[in-house]
Amino acid sequence: MTPGDGPLSAGSSGRRPRRVRVEVASLRRRTGERRALVGPVELDEMVVTAAHVPGDRVDVELELVSVPEGVVVEGTLVVDWSGECRRCLGEVRGRSEVAVREIFEVDPTEGETWPLGDEFVDLAPMLHDLALGALPLAPLCSETCAGPDPERFPARPAPDGEAIDTDADAPRDPRWAALDGLVFADDPGSAARDEGATDPGGR
Numbered sequence: 001m002t003p004g005d006g007p008l009s010a011g012s013s014g015r016r017p018r019r020v021r022v023e024v025a026s027l028r029r030r031t032g033e034r035r036a037l038v039g040p041v042e043l044d045e046m047v048v049t050a051a052h053v054p055g056d057r058v059d060v061e062l063e064l065v066s067v068p069e070g071v072v073v074e075g076t077l078v079v080d081w082s083g084e085c086r087r088c089l090g091e092v093r094g095r096s097e098v099a100v101r102e103i104f105e106v107d108p109t110e111g112e113t114w115p116l117g118d119e120f121v122d123l124a125p126m127l128h129d130l131a132l133g134a135l136p137l138a139p140l141c142s143e144t145c146a147g148p149d150p151e152r153f154p155a156r157p158a159p160d161g162e163a164i165d166t167d168a169d170a171p172r173d174p175r176w177a178a179l180d181g182l183v184f185a186d187d188p189g190s191a192a193r194d195e196g197a198t199d200p201g202g203r
């Protein structure tokens with residue numbers, strides 16, 4: 001590859017870890033030099049319990065900046081993920097955008113900064129870490145997802161009985177008038193409603 005031309009040199013697939021190698025020798029010659037890194041990159045498998053990244057591909061919009069202590073990488077990482085709804089187990093898709101601001105230096109501090117080579121830097125481990133952290137641990141297809149069988153296993157309390165009594169005050173269908181004479185012994189409600197039409201006690 002030509003240094004400077006192919007910043008998105010994601011390494012070969014297969015068993016070896018994928019790399020996102022960027023040439024930095026020219027960048028580091030002068031403090032304040034910048035280089036953009038924009039586009040899709042493929043990383044090692046990104047999977048958590050209930051979500052993964054299809055194709056292990058993420059989008060980056062980054063800028064590498066030469067600073068006295070090394071290189072600062074800043075910008076945005078966009079992760080399109082696919083997962084399983086924790087309530088209905090249906091498929092959920094989502095997008096996470098992660099703000100990136102990481103420091104690469106020759107002598108990195110474990111857990112704080114990343115290693116920087118003399119000529120190249122590999123952004124893959126950093127991007128992989130951030131992408132994994134952006135995956136949801138318990139996705140929901142929607143905030144109101146009622147689960148696989150809301151009748152039997154309601155995910156939330158039923159609404160305030162609206163469905164039960166809504167027609168009590170509704171205008172009566174005149175065709176039902178013929179039924180007014182009927183009284184159901186086990187339905188005191190209908191007997192009360194029909195008062196006047198028949199005397200419930202008379203039957």
Ligand SMILES: [Zn+2]
Binds near residue numbers: 089145
């Ligand atoms: Zn759901």
